[in-house]
Amino acid sequence: MKSAVIVFPASNCDRDAAVALERITGTRPVMVWHGDDALPDVDLVVLPGGFAHGDYLRCGAMAARSPIMRDVKAKADSGLAVLGICNGFQVLAEAGMLPGALMRNADLKYVCRPVALEVNETQSAFTRKYDKGQRVTFPVAHGEGNYFADDATLDRLEGEDRVVFRYAQGDNPNGSARNIAGILNQKRNVLGLMPHPERVCDPLLGGTDGRAMFESLIEALS
Amino acid sequence: MKARVFVTLKNGVLDPQGKAIGHALHNLGFPEVGDVRQGKMIELEIADSDVAKARDRIKEMCDKLLANTVIEKYEIELGAKEAP
Amino acid sequence: MKARVFVTLKNGVLDPQGKAIGHALHNLGFPEVGDVRQGKMIELEIADSDVAKARDRIKEMCDKLLANTVIEKYEIELGAKEAP
Amino acid sequence: MTEAATITPEIVREHGLSAAEYERIEELLGRAPNLVELGVFSVMWSEHCSYKSTRAHLRRLPTKAPWVLQGPGENAGVIDIGDGDVAVFKMESHNHPSFIEPYQGAATGVGGIMRDVFTMGARPVAMMNALRFGAPDHEKTRHLVSGVVSGIGGYGNCMGVPTVGGEVNFHPSYNGNILVNAMCVGVARADRIFKSAAEGAGNPVVYIGSKTGRDGIHGATMASAEFSEDSEEKRPTVQVGDPFTEKLLLEACLELMATDAIIAIQDMGAAGLTSSSSEMASKGGAGIELDLDRVPQRETHMTAYEMLLSESQERMLAVLKPGREAEAERIFRKWELDFAVIGVTTDTRRFVARHHGAIVADIPVDALSEEAPVYQRPFTRSAATPQQPKYDPARSMMESLTRLVGSPDLCSRRWVWEQYDVSVMADTVQPPGGDAAVVRVHGTDKALAITTDVTPRYCQADPFEGGKQAVAEAWRNLTAVGALPLAVTDNLNFGNPEKPEIMGQIASAVDGIAEACRTLDFPVISGNCSLYNETNGEAILPTPAIGGVGLIKNVRHTARAAFMRADDAILLIGDTRGHLGQSLYLREIEGRETGAPPPVDLAAEKRNGDFVRELIVSGKADSVHDLSDGGLLVALAEMAMKGVCGARISVPDGHERTGFVFGEDQGRYLVALPASEAETIMRGAAAAQVPALLLGHTGGDTVAVEGSGEVGVDALKQAHEAWFPAYMSASELPKSH
Numbered sequence A: 001m002k003s004a005v006i007v008f009p010a011s012n013c014d015r016d017a018a019v020a021l022e023r024i025t026g027t028r029p030v031m032v033w034h035g036d037d038a039l040p041d042v043d044l045v046v047l048p049g050g051f052a053h054g055d056y057l058r059c060g061a062m063a064a065r066s067p068i069m070r071d072v073k074a075k076a077d078s079g080l081a082v083l084g085i086c087n088g089f090q091v092l093a094e095a096g097m098l099p100g101a102l103m104r105n106a107d108l109k110y111v112c113r114p115v116a117l118e119v120n121e122t123q124s125a126f127t128r129k130y131d132k133g134q135r136v137t138f139p140v141a142h143g144e145g146n147y148f149a150d151d152a153t154l155d156r157l158e159g160e161d162r163v164v165f166r167y168a169q170g171d172n173p174n175g176s177a178r179n180i181a182g183i184l185n186q187k188r189n190v191l192g193l194m195p196h197p198e199r200v201c202d203p204l205l206g207g208t209d210g211r212a213m214f215e216s217l218i219e220a221l222s
Numbered sequence B, C: 001m002k003a004r005v006f007v008t009l010k011n012g013v014l015d016p017q018g019k020a021i022g023h024a025l026h027n028l029g030f031p032e033v034g035d036v037r038q039g040k041m042i043e044l045e046i047a048d049s050d051v052a053k054a055r056d057r058i059k060e061m062c063d064k065l066l067a068n069t070v071i072e073k074y075e076i077e078l079g080a081k082e083a084p
Numbered sequence D: 001m002t003e004a005a006t007i008t009p010e011i012v013r014e015h016g017l018s019a020a021e022y023e024r025i026e027e028l029l030g031r032a033p034n035l036v037e038l039g040v041f042s043v044m045w046s047e048h049c050s051y052k053s054t055r056a057h058l059r060r061l062p063t064k065a066p067w068v069l070q071g072p073g074e075n076a077g078v079i080d081i082g083d084g085d086v087a088v089f090k091m092e093s094h095n096h097p098s099f100i101e102p103y104q105g106a107a108t109g110v111g112g113i114m115r116d117v118f119t120m121g122a123r124p125v126a127m128m129n130a131l132r133f134g135a136p137d138h139e140k141t142r143h144l145v146s147g148v149v150s151g152i153g154g155y156g157n158c159m160g161v162p163t164v165g166g167e168v169n170f171h172p173s174y175n176g177n178i179l180v181n182a183m184c185v186g187v188a189r190a191d192r193i194f195k196s197a198a199e200g201a202g203n204p205v206v207y208i209g210s211k212t213g214r215d216g217i218h219g220a221t222m223a224s225a226e227f228s229e230d231s232e233e234k235r236p237t238v239q240v241g242d243p244f245t246e247k248l249l250l251e252a253c254l255e256l257m258a259t260d261a262i263i264a265i266q267d268m269g270a271a272g273l274t275s276s277s278s279e280m281a282s283k284g285g286a287g288i289e290l291d292l293d294r295v296p297q298r299e300t301h302m303t304a305y306e307m308l309l310s311e312s313q314e315r316m317l318a319v320l321k322p323g324r325e326a327e328a329e330r331i332f333r334k335w336e337l338d339f340a341v342i343g344v345t346t347d348t349r350r351f352v353a354r355h356h357g358a359i360v361a362d363i364p365v366d367a368l369s370e371e372a373p374v375y376q377r378p379f380t381r382s383a384a385t386p387q388q389p390k391y392d393p394a395r396s397m398m399e400s401l402t403r404l405v406g407s408p409d410l411c412s413r414r415w416v417w418e419q420y421d422v423s424v425m426a427d428t429v430q431p432p433g434g435d436a437a438v439v440r441v442h443g444t445d446k447a448l449a450i451t452t453d454v455t456p457r458y459c460q461a462d463p464f465e466g467g468k469q470a471v472a473e474a475w476r477n478l479t480a481v482g483a484l485p486l487a488v489t490d491n492l493n494f495g496n497p498e499k500p501e502i503m504g505q506i507a508s509a510v511d512g513i514a515e516a517c518r519t520l521d522f523p524v525i526s527g528n529c530s531l532y533n534e535t536n537g538e539a540i541l542p543t544p545a546i547g548g549v550g551l552i553k554n555v556r557h558t559a560r561a562a563f564m565r566a567d568d569a570i571l572l573i574g575d576t577r578g579h580l581g582q583s584l585y586l587r588e589i590e591g592r593e594t595g596a597p598p599p600v601d602l603a604a605e606k607r608n609g610d611f612v613r614e615l616i617v618s619g620k621a622d623s624v625h626d627l628s629d630g631g632l633l634v635a636l637a638e639m640a641m642k643g644v645c646g647a648r649i650s651v652p653d654g655h656e657r658t659g660f661v662f663g664e665d666q667g668r669y670l671v672a673l674p675a676s677e678a679e680t681i682m683r684g685a686a687a688a689q690v691p692a693l694l695l696g697h698t699g700g701d702t703v704a705v706e707g708s709g710e711v712g713v714d715a716l717k718q719a720h721e722a723w724f725p726a727y728m729s730a731s732e733l734p735k736s737h
């Protein structure tokens, strides 16, 4: 599986994503600078975590308007798999590639801790190696992961089975609507989530629950 | 000329920051405070003297970047006075 | 009544956000944009009809909480019109 | 301020210079300085930049070892960690700015120490923060805690460097002078270390990073001036941090460092352009000429005085090989940073600044550094007289334990560290909560262990023993995770050195640190001094914070301060006398801060630690915790709260119970390992002259002491986790800047 990781100014989980991808897929991803206008020929694009453009104005707002995002959008429209983690999710929402918005955490504090998640959707290319309803633990590390969308949109997301990850009851770290932690676009080829699967791919770092996501992608895309 | 853009959350979008401020103000002894909302104010220097044209351009800036119209609305004030 | 408080960085205090916004606007094709500063706007509902008194109270709120007077200054606008 | 103004004694005083110092300046120049030159001298001769009160004492610190590649004197120290890798680290204070504006003060403190590390060519891999606040019930404390913690997180999280540990203490002596000490650890290749000696003439001097504004002018002199109520109007000197720009600066500098274009590089910290340029010239035995008109400026009409003294953040100065400017500029433009050639090195050994064509400063470089004043300030030493403090032996042990683990200085710091990204960079093997943080060296099986420690109440009672203890505890915390302690950085926070008793604290603490570092083979490779931490004549507790770094050869062989299994035997390593003087038990339960601190037997410390480390690296023990604040029972409770079960122990005959379980005797560890092993381990200990007691076993869901009752682990957790969130929930809003 060939993959690319987009590097925005002040992305800071780009290396983490690359390391996880290489460890699991066996091939090193291409690092793509936000100022480029075209993606290389790959099966997967990852928008990594971090503070692109310092999270100034709004998280992901400026990154969503980077030159490279035009091609990311275009290729996603024609089916390319796109994974947005944390800041990457914020960028996808700002770019209009995913519905809703990520607002300041309800308690106004940045939070970094492991959270329990429920895998709700296991058909997509991102989650087929998880079991429906499976409990996994990923760390979160964000100040603005409070997912918001109007009720119609939320109903639609749920109706179309596009809520892929939910925070386990009582373990919602940011006040997100309906405990939403990660969602798919309508085509089901774009996933955005706040928790960090790439940080739980190494037993030494407190878990390997994230591996299955990358293994799913290998199975689905190569 | 100077312009000010006010970006606020749409009604119906909950505003945890505003709520927290209201709460804190009550604790600090300001019971007369009711609903509180927090928004952004962006002050711009525009090298352009034609007010109508400037307004259109700023509107464009808002739609393109300054506001996230999924959750936010904006207001444009032109030739704003200097802040004290 | 409705009140609006505008909190901005004191002149000369670095405004990283404003700087980044200006930069982004240039890249998006708005070369006419000069200096950009970002501030906060706080909208308050005040259960108090005496304007003078309200102003004093809000000033107190600003000094106590709404503004970080070490680096920020503020402006108070009373009886502000409804945002569109 | 105009450069033309004549220098009155008034102006000299405003610049924090004594009359004698001013005379010396005239001597060195052979004339009266102009205002710009006076400003330059005032910052370079400030306590903050010149270390004029402490330099004579710091010379006593051991700074050498075969693995030390760079000791004090550079932006950060460097140690060899094998395979051509090096660790680069330093700790620095941002105390006064953080008191004035907690969010920005703490944030810019983090940014400053990171620049010290990456200017050496290292990528920062871990941050620590040692924090001291006033009494919890002091009106300012909550606001300061909230602002400082979100400021540290706001900057470090954006940089993508994990913040993996630190300290938080509360004490009334910090009511008017909080301490914010930040430590940064970086990793580099031994052959890619960059230094600040600008050797050679005719080389271009380049300015990199953010534009220069009027930020923090006289920050350096402010950081050296005792606080008084009037420091209110010093406020506008507070700088705002821009972590976004710093992140770009980090990546751009590392990209430039991958080329061989750099001769010397140095961050612009306190005293900004002045100190970076004059220090680089002085170290390189060169001169330097700056054209201030070429300095990227954020404000209009900036004077030479302002540009030379500005402390705008996120700026670096580099000296390049001639002809490499274009190559360097390309890199910085890509990262959208300012880049300008603003001067050239010379062979005149003079610091010369031009503005609007005219020379506005012309000073012998050495007058600013080498010739800076060094004072032998008078001092009087003090030492505590041991006396067995009074306490009530009839108190309920379990009630006291529950109160202790829930007390401000011992309760969980989760509220703090959950605001820090602890796992970014995907190498954090042990996040906050253990004895030392463990961070893997990227792409290897090695790891660095990192800790910060000092027990200010010990230092107050006996600065010499307190200094020893700070080093010993850092060494112990590293050992407790299986690391071989390699070197330390120190941050000496004290009051006004012009007072003999304060100077005595400094002298004694330095002696204690020096003795411990020597005996434990734990040299000092970098550090920082913060003096004049006084408000209205009230000094802080002497707080010589020690940041320790150790090496774990195989990251799979490390230990955690948690019970891993039920039915493990619990061994107490080290000698227990039941020393309650200056203990937290005495302070929290008896309400008394009296007695002498526990003495540190450095030879025993080393024997015991080496024995415990061997158990860990040989894979015999994975469940280890050192004993510090609160003593044995608190450590036992901590291992239960972090672990999978409780424990039951008994107090051996011949020991007074309260002293045994709550005393703070040094050089001790708790080790839990399979009961079947206990016998052999005990024999091994005896053979190594290491005191070892079999105290009891792990298991159950309570912490129990035969004859003194038990308490549920859940009840302990509840008390341990409750205090901080409850205290802070009454907090005002965390300010997001």
Ligand SMILES: Nc1ncnc2c1ncn2[C@@H]1O[C@H](COP(=O)(O)OP(=O)(O)O)[C@@H](O)[C@H]1O
Binding pocket: D129, D130, D131, D163, D164, D165, D166, D167, D168, D413, D416, D417, D431, D432, D433, D434, D435, D436, D437, D452, D453, D477, D628, D629
């Ligand atoms: N300011 C802080 N930031 C992050 N972690 C902290 C901070 N203060 C304390 N901690 C963590 O809390 C734990 C307990 O701290 P402390 O009691 O000082 O440990 P010790 O007694 O082993 O020196 C340690 O893991 C420490 O790293």
Ligand SMILES: [Mg+2]
Binding pocket: D434, D435, D436, D477, D626, D627, D628
């Ligand atoms: Mg410890």
